[in-house]
Amino acid sequence: MTTDFRDPFDSIVNHPFDEALSQRYLVYALSTITARSLPDLRDGLKPVHRRLLWAMRLLRMEPAGAAPDVLIANPARNTTPYKKCARVVGDVIGKYHPHGDQSVYDAMVRLAQDFSLRTPLVDGQGNFGNVDGDNAAAMRYTEARLTQAAADLMAGLDEGTVEFRPTYNGEEEEPEVFPGLFPNLLANGASGIAVGMATSIPPHNVTEIIDAATLLIDEPQAEHARLMEIVRGPDMPTGGVLVDSAAVISEAYATGRGSMRVRAKWHQEDEGRGQWVAVITEIPYQVQKSKLIEQIATLITEKKLPILADVRDESDEAIRIVLEPRARTVEVEVLMDSLFRLTDLETRFPLNMNVLDATRTPRVMGLGEVLREWLKHQIEVVVRRAKHRLDKIAARVELLDGYIIAYLNLDRVIEIIRTEDEPKEVMMAEFSLTDRQAEAILNMRLRSLRKLEEMELRREHAELLKEREELEKLVESPARQRTRLKRDLAELRKRYGPDTPLGRRRTQVEEAAPAREIPLEAMIEREPITVILSQRGWIRAMKGHVDLASADTAKFKEGDGPAFAFHAQTTDKLLLACANGRFYTLGADKLPGGRGFGEPVRLMVDLDGDTEIVALLPARAAGKILLAASDGRGFVAVMDDLIAETRKGKQVVNLKTGARVAVVHVITTEADTVAVIGENRKLLVFPLSELPEMTRGQGVQLQRYRDGGLSDAITFRLSDGLSWAMGGETGRTRTETDLSMWRVARGAAGRMPPTGFPRNNRFS
Template sequence: MSKHLPPKDVPESIRNVPLPDALSERYLAYALSTITSRSLPDARDGLKPVQRRVLYAMRMLKLDPASGYKKCARVVGDVIGKYHPHGDQSVYDAMVRLAQDFAQRYPLVDGQGNFGNIDGDNAAAMRYTEARLTEVANVLLANLDDDTVDFRPNYDGEDEEPAVLPAGLPNLLANGASGIAVGMATSIPPHNLPELCDALLHLIKHPNAGIEKLVEYVQGPDFPTGGLLVEPLESRIEAYKTGRGSFRHRARWQKEELPRGTWQIVVTEIPYQVQKSRLIEKIAELITDRKAPLLDDVRDESAEDIRLVLIPKSKNVDPAVLMESLFRTTDLETRFPLNLNVLDGGRLPKVMNLREVLQAYLDHRHEVLERRSKYRLSKIEHRLEVLDGYLIAYLNLDELIEIIRREDEPKPVMMKRFNLTDVQAEAILNMRLRSLRRLEEMELKTEHKALSKERDELKTLLDDEALRWQAIAGEVQELKKQFGPKTALGKRRTTIGDAPVISDEAFEVLVEREPITVICSAKGWIRAIKGHAVDDGSATFKEGDKGRYWIHAETTDKLLLFGTNGRAYTIACDKLPRGRGHGEPVRLTVDLGNDQDIVTLFKYQGARKFLVASSDGRGFICPEAEMLAATRSGKQILNVAAPAEACVCRSIEGDTVAVVGENRKLLLFPLDQVPEMTKGRGITLQKYKDGGLSDARVFTLKQGLSWVDSSGRTKSESDLKEYHGERAQAGRVVFRGFNKNNRFD
């Protein structure tokens, strides 16, 4: 028998499992644990487990807003000892964030001591800081003792913790959330609470309300650091419809006049989650590197409020142009992502839209109301039962006293004699002698009447869903009244607006205009050298590489790169690496994949048109202006499906299209047979049985077809009648003397 075989007497609890199956099973369990127990917030109360446990532990320590502060170390100790058996620093970090008014729109922890600042400085150690709950946290925790939510055993089974909080306010959207789980993430910006209340009230009245209508109430994020939201309305609506998107958030600034016609710019609010110290460092680097030619200096004059002073180089500079240049190059403008990926019902991760998130909160509040009403009803019925027993006792007081004095076991005798329940008999026996006053009977009758009325109201409420939603609407209205737009906490801080439109010509003054020569190698290494140099073979390249593009341009120009993935990329010439070295890979400047290559690289002029085509023989005409991309990810122009790829991008100069295939067949047809488009697959230019398109170009028929041979000489052919045809034909074998690589250059 082989020594590798398992023994025969293997216990039943041990089973043989293939290693890949065992790994996938355990990794899936780890992933689910991370998603549900650490990283994603619950859609109902907007909290992650560690945040919920911090608030619950503080409540158990009676750290309400009216009480004194307690050391944060005491809170953290209770959290990790009873509910969250992880590192104390992670718990303290979560607690600190809940207390930072620049991180939380509605802070849930009232901190005393150093809890960090907007410069990025860390909070003091937990032994030096103190904390208590805020009024907002009180609203989240209200009615927790009224059986409104489920409790579950803690990690060691010796205690209990709430699975979710009653959440008297829509905390998920009000304070936002962020987190990275296994294979998924969430990013929710904070919003204005009064606006959320208005949206909730509208949704109660109109359960099928559209996103467009809800966005009229929830206009966009309301960041604790203020600033301006300059995202267009259409983009905001689309983001809230899909649950994914982003919002442009920029700093608030103003022009401050100085003596003798000079001025300076003062920044008073910066984007959310931007560290002020890092922002100042970045601006200072731009000044040092001469990449901010309009800016002379930056000063930080902040105290409790933010005050960044920007000094222009000249009083003749346009302040708007200066600020727009900084918005483009610094974190004075950021994009905050929206990814409404939350735990639906505390169980399953799901990307929700705005209506679904609001409805999930309303459904939770409806369940809380039902459970709270049933709990209160049971308490009332128990109390009424006791009161009925008390009233019987008052009517038969002497006889009851006599039974208690004489009987060894008075309880069953009382129950039989006066038809009492066990609860009533026990309550009578536990009644104090001082309660035997005559006046007490009247008070009991008054209490009995009030409780009977409340019982009837609760039964009516539980039987009528419309009344329950009316009660929830009343709670939302009270919430809006408590944190209304006129209060310091409820007033909107982030202004909704539009970014000023400034032409590209205005930004040319930001770059010193000088001639350069752009050199790009065959392997995609790009650089720029000063002046319009001649390609005399003196340029050096990495081993195994060679020159491919040699372009004369200026620092104010833009380059267009067309890739084999059909995307067009824009490169600013002033951003290219300078010097006589090898430069850097163009893939560091644009998001061109490692499995993609450059089809062509040229200087952007704006008014030309280009023939673009793919290796499967499809193409169209695209205006040059439509190929300009705003981001490094480029702009999809030609849609290609593997294994085909883009292979042609040539400027149009002529009236006839020439296409040649890998099968060495040439076809000529009129240019007007090719449509002009901005994006798409295009139409078939040439058909092939085997292979695909090799090259294409546009030429003037009267001048003949020219090409460049392997020696660099230009040749031409004017006798082309037999190659004329219609678009999408196969063509004929090319004439003798044409390039063996089947290309026109």
């Protein structure tokens, strides 16, 4: 005896790594595409779903009220009690689908969720999850059985309508596809991600799908526009409102690719005394209610939606989310438009009708092509069912012919049976019987020899011949096949018609414009305030427009005093200018109240070090300001361009070393002239048009200095003259109308100001 010891390394073959990897990845990719992620066009199922339903069928888990001939005949009862899901999952992973039990159970749970499937295929009992996103109970606790829709999808499996294939271990058989007439692909939709491709098909209304298919039976070349008159769009399990235009929806269905906007359904409820709330009763498909409420609550806590005060979940079996506005003056359309933009109350559902056709080839199809291919499959099912029935009739007619011959020659048949040792061969030779006929005659019971039985056989024989004639015509005539399919669809429509709970359309189709981008002013209740900023940078807002003189006598910390005070509205944005040329933006509605000393402005924006604040003023739409640095350079800026979106502010004035922002002056609409005075007490007047309008930079030279720098600058209307305060407590001002001596070109040195000009070189 010799033993052959082989070195395992002898079987190693050198092969390029990239080529070996690509070959193996291609096998994996094809397996993922054809046997895991993409649904079959004919029954709309992935393999795991098909195997689940098939296993439940074999476990006799018929739907409630199902007729005995719908699934497996069981005359003893008309319904089957629920069975544990663990039993189904065990059968599936043991016989058909060798994957993890949790993934199979998750697939089964989805088939039972009425918020995931438009028409559930599994009737679940127990906790199968909810629209909040909570998981289902463990499979050992939950029970299930099939629904009528699943029965309609599997009807005809015992009638030779589809091919069967061996399971993964060759011990069992499973159908390659389900033959039933229920249009599951479009009725329940599908989603999945394969390798290099994906599918996303929304659920639809069964009645609309049947009506569109009926139209294509009558008019196979019907235009896409005709189909879209029937199929209005997706019909989601959770309802909602489809708000895209008919043209957008039609284009998506024509190509098989696109997306559609779905909004929550809501209404306004009056609570009396001018108070109201907005109530959401339906949410978009595949949006978890708990996460949606969390999104809305986050907007409230982070003050990103000031007009919304509270959100409450008052849902039971029906969804009811209550939105409470900040004030009765809030416009409900503004509130809802803001929520549509900021939360999943409006979502965009993708449409990508990528499916496996009859040859197991992935293809992206439009609505018309999907329906035509599905009808082609159903015609094939009709023909195969007819041929299968013809085979059954032929077998039965063969036996009936033998029985009738036996009755016509009853005495001789009895004599042969009694006298012959091999009666079967004798009868076959004497009466020209087949082996099956002779065997059937020998197996007849004595009670079947009565005269009444002969009459029944002849009646059955005649009926079978008539049925065979009709079926042969059906097999040979495409027109009869279409008529039969149309009649079957009409019967199916009665079960899922618009007057039934399952057939009623849930998603409304109402075209609406995209949600508006609501400005902040519209979200804030407009109220007058008086803004006060102290010399040490403490800011506050007093309610109402109080006398600005009283701002000087307001309470301040010891050693502090007023710096800026002005009237504003809570809807205003405030511009804070610093000596380093940086501008910051404050929301007037976010300022601390007028009681106490306020809060440091540095808590609201990121000021650099000990930067000096040189101005605080409300931003006005299209308003302009004059910006001038201490080195005499400046320009005009539009207030809208100075608004910063972050705490870090926006650099506006680029300064030379040693320079600082000295002037931030609001330009009135009638102003046409600039007056500049330097620390050398030289005054210069020139047209405002000579200054450039910039968003950022150093600007141009306003006045030339030999010593010192710029002291002050203002704008005014030349025809009104130049005015300045006289000083003292009188509050008098002086106006110089003849400015010809000081009117020169921008950038000049200027001349000494008129007699009486303030010694501090300030215009105000």
